[in-house]
Amino acid sequence: MKIFCFGDCNVDIVIPIREIPVKGGCSFSSHATINVGASAVNVAVTLYKLGFPTSIITKFGNDMFGYFVKTYLEGMGIDIKYLYPSNYDTGFTVGLIFPDGEKRWIAVRGDAADLHIGNDEIDQLDLCDVLYVSGVAVAEGKESRESAIRLAERVSQKGGKVFLDPNLRLPKWDVPDDIEDAFERIFKYVDVFLPNEKEIQLLGGAENIKKAALSILERGVSTIWVKRGKQGCSYFAKEEYFHLPVSKVKAVDTSGAGDVFDGAIIYGTLSGFTPGKCGKFANTLASFTIQRYGTTRALPNIIELNKLINTFEGKKDGQ
Secondary structure (H helix, E strand, O other): OOOEOOOOOEEEEEEEOOOOOOOOOOOOOOOOEEEOOOHHHHHHHHHOOOOOOEEEEEEOOOOHHHHHHHHHHHHHOOOOOOEEEEEEOOOEEEEEEEEOOEEEEEEEEOHHHHHHHHHHHHHOOOOOOOEEEEOOOOHHHHHHHHHHHHHHHHHHHHHHEEEOOOOOOOOOOOOOHHHHHHHHHHOOOOOOOOOHHHHHHHHOOOOOOOHHHHHHHHHOOOOOEEEEHHHEEEEEOOEEEEEEOOOOOOOOOOOOOOHHHHHHHHHHHHHHOHHHHHHHHHHHHHHHHOOOOOHHHOOOOOOHHHHHHHHHOOEEEOO
């Protein structure tokens, strides 16, 4: 099975702080976590760790962050055949993490390399069986937007399965017309939609989550998983709806938890899990990562992952 993850590629600098300083003031921290991140990369790494070899389709700059990205992905064993060099800079973000694990982001991505994935690159691809699209490519870049829609259409027409996380990063909760139109265009090719609560409300045009989800289902999407943070997740299909709570854990950093959830949903879907089992597994894996700092660095190693899966499956070690 050939799996592609399409979209953004960052270096994330995550810094825990206690408070935002006043203008001209200073807030202190004892450490920072620097790792390769962004939604497309986080999902690719999650799938790789779960045993599904994955190719990443993105661009990186000729700078120290680009070198860091390329070296990291090569070391992880991620297929970088479609990791393209660019004259634009590699994107990076600074995440300020508060004591409750929530964060505020500053994204230095106004003209990032991954926003310039063009149709020339897309037309070179051998088509995949499964495509994950990070909505950053749809919302933030005009070149990458057209390429994402084009690739989703090609994969869908071939009979492949398309997963989409909208990943809306807006200074205020209002979706510009061009971004809303781009999502309308891609929805008809999407099998599984993976928004959070605010995103489903904005794109579904309703405060009520169920009403918003039904609106999007009518536009061609087959199933929807809504990520609801401490409340767990909700599943919507045309004939089925349910909610799954999540076990309480001490959150230190929620960065990338939604991407890990996405990867777990893809893994469960491709592994033939029932929707209920799929959602429980995604909740379990995402809950693990928020107890550590970082994005890809917060993922479990192979020993921890096997123990986690065995616990989820109700098996004892060695079974």
